Amino acid sequence: MSQTKREQLEQAMHWQVRMTDHEVSAAERRAFFSWLQAAPEHAAAFEHAEKFWQGLAPLTEHQPQSRPAQPNHQPRVVVNIRGEAPAADAVGPMPRHPAGWRRFAAAAASLAALTLSVLLLLPKPEPGSDPVARTRYQTPVGQLETYVLTDGSRLTLGAGSEISVALGETHRDALLTKGDALFEVASDPDRPFSVRAGATRVRVTGTAFEVRYSRFATRVAVLEGAVDVSAGDPISGDHRVDALQLMAGQGTTYEQGVLTGPAAVDPTKIGAWRSDRLVFNDATLAEVIADANRYDPRTISIQGEALKQLRVTTVFDARDVNVALAGLQELFPIEVEQVSADQLLIRPR
Amino acid sequence: MSSASQQKRALRPLASREFFYRFVRDLRAAFGNGPPEPEDIAQGAIEKLLAQNSTDHVRDPQGYLWRVAQNLIVSELRSRHAATARESNYSALFSATDGYLLSPERVLASEGQLAVALQTLEAMPETRRRAFELVRVDGLSHREAAQRLGVSRPAVSKQVARAVADLYAALAADEVGTDSDESD
Numbered sequence A: 001m002s003q004t005k006r007e008q009l010e011q012a013m014h015w016q017v018r019m020t021d022h023e024v025s026a027a028e029r030r031a032f033f034s035w036l037q038a039a040p041e042h043a044a045a046f047e048h049a050e051k052f053w054q055g056l057a058p059l060t061e062h063q064p065q066s067r068p069a070q071p072n073h074q075p076r077v078v079v080n081i082r083g084e085a086p087a088a089d090a091v092g093p094m095p096r097h098p099a100g101w102r103r104f105a106a107a108a109a110s111l112a113a114l115t116l117s118v119l120l121l122l123p124k125p126e127p128g129s130d131p132v133a134r135t136r137y138q139t140p141v142g143q144l145e146t147y148v149l150t151d152g153s154r155l156t157l158g159a160g161s162e163i164s165v166a167l168g169e170t171h172r173d174a175l176l177t178k179g180d181a182l183f184e185v186a187s188d189p190d191r192p193f194s195v196r197a198g199a200t201r202v203r204v205t206g207t208a209f210e211v212r213y214s215r216f217a218t219r220v221a222v223l224e225g226a227v228d229v230s231a232g233d234p235i236s237g238d239h240r241v242d243a244l245q246l247m248a249g250q251g252t253t254y255e256q257g258v259l260t261g262p263a264a265v266d267p268t269k270i271g272a273w274r275s276d277r278l279v280f281n282d283a284t285l286a287e288v289i290a291d292a293n294r295y296d297p298r299t300i301s302i303q304g305e306a307l308k309q310l311r312v313t314t315v316f317d318a319r320d321v322n323v324a325l326a327g328l329q330e331l332f333p334i335e336v337e338q339v340s341a342d343q344l345l346i347r348p349r
Numbered sequence B: 001m002s003s004a005s006q007q008k009r010a011l012r013p014l015a016s017r018e019f020f021y022r023f024v025r026d027l028r029a030a031f032g033n034g035p036p037e038p039e040d041i042a043q044g045a046i047e048k049l050l051a052q053n054s055t056d057h058v059r060d061p062q063g064y065l066w067r068v069a070q071n072l073i074v075s076e077l078r079s080r081h082a083a084t085a086r087e088s089n090y091s092a093l094f095s096a097t098d099g100y101l102l103s104p105e106r107v108l109a110s111e112g113q114l115a116v117a118l119q120t121l122e123a124m125p126e127t128r129r130r131a132f133e134l135v136r137v138d139g140l141s142h143r144e145a146a147q148r149l150g151v152s153r154p155a156v157s158k159q160v161a162r163a164v165a166d167l168y169a170a171l172a173a174d175e176v177g178t179d180s181d182e183s184d
Helices: A003-019 A026-038 A041-055 A101-108 A111-121 A285-292 A321-331 B003-010 B017-031 B038-051 B061-087 B111-123 B126-137 B142-149 B153-181
Strands: A135-138 A145-148 A154-157 A162-167 A172-184 A193-197 A200-204 A208-213 A217-224 A226-231 A242-247 A250-255 A258-264 A277-284 A299-302 A311-317 A334-340 A343-348
Touching: A003 A026, A003 A041, A003 B061, A003 B153, A026 A041, A026 B017, A026 B061, A041 B061, A041 B153, A135 A154, A154 A162, A193 A208, A200 A208, A200 A217, A217 A226, A217 A242, A226 A250, A226 A258, A242 A250, A242 A258, A277 A285, A285 A299, A285 A311, A285 A321, A311 A321, A321 A334, A321 A343, B017 B038, B017 B061, B038 B061, B111 B126, B111 B153, B126 B142, B126 B153, B142 B153
Parallel strands: A172 A193, A299 A343
Antiparallel strands: A135 A162, A145 A154, A154 A172, A162 A172, A172 A208, A193 A200, A200 A226, A208 A217, A217 A250, A226 A242, A250 A258, A277 A311, A334 A343
């Protein structure tokens, strides 16, 4: 074992012991995570230290001197997340924006966790319906596509977006896992069409509407007809929590667990992303940049929580993110630093 | 009402949306935006907590969640790095023990190893041994152990980490000795 490796292991043991304490401050957690990310070997060192700590469990039954059990004595919780080592191909090269929970689960989580998350992500089939094959659509960074579905509905998918669609006998549903989508739903009152994005669900029979989804917010706006939008509990998938109806020219936003609206939306701005125009009305900078990242091949990140929460109202051309960033620099106390050829950092000025 | 189901009920607030988003916010404040993304980590950790059959963690559900979240992050970062390393033909570094001296899953599997560990503990300075026992064996928090021992909280953390490193060194030395003695 090399000197470096030994030093890393000792640091890992220090952090492992600290982070297993019952009382850990927020500052310590930050310090721990920055150590963890400081070198790629640190995660392996920490995992080794954690396993060693767990491996010391037999000592709890072989105490050097027997001591009376204390009233508040509780055995330490055994935390062992890796159910099985992932198959080599399950880990493969990661995309620039990892595609969320399922990929992650394959690499890291236990079977129990996985079962529950599938329930969360896949819409529950309506009673009496058959399971239907899901078709997956995915657009690359900077490119959008329009698809005509077998029921005659049209789906326009924004840049760097992902959706899966199942067209069943009794219902049709789509699951937007990333980005923007505009639906022109072929009318069929016997087969309601529902769209889920994160914790939000939209149900329609025939209408045109858009859903814009990032992990910071979900926005729904209606061009024609009417839709019902509900926000569910991300844990239980229960959709009774909030619900509202949107008419043409109305929109709603789901952010930080709250569904707001209906609010009037400029119909000319609904689906404006189809012509590469990104419209933001009182969005966080984090959401704006998440969208910009779906168009720009570089990775743009934001320094500091305060800046991420900055509220922004802006319109920009997604084909030229540089102009958009220059505009943001004019309006807000921020500066953009070119960290490397493919990395930009937005930070306070 | 059995106490197990009472304990399960006590965990229910952890499944609320408000809790989920608060935990995501705290994770993001501590860890940043990932990858892995804080939403995925929070969801994984809460599911893990709710799926627990044992209710040992009820004493400190928040701490438990953080530990699960940390380990999920570590595990994810580690498998990414391992994948990268494999692609770059550094596979020698990532053998079964990752280049470390011990295979920690079976570190105290034999009577001999247990004896080495107990001897090592006996040979430690008193404060170090007591700190390790109070924290690792009795499950006290570092602050509680510090009060018992009349030292500062950081001193306890440091001594426990030293004790772990001492045990590792002793067991690794023993492993190397055993390997050269036995042909198996």
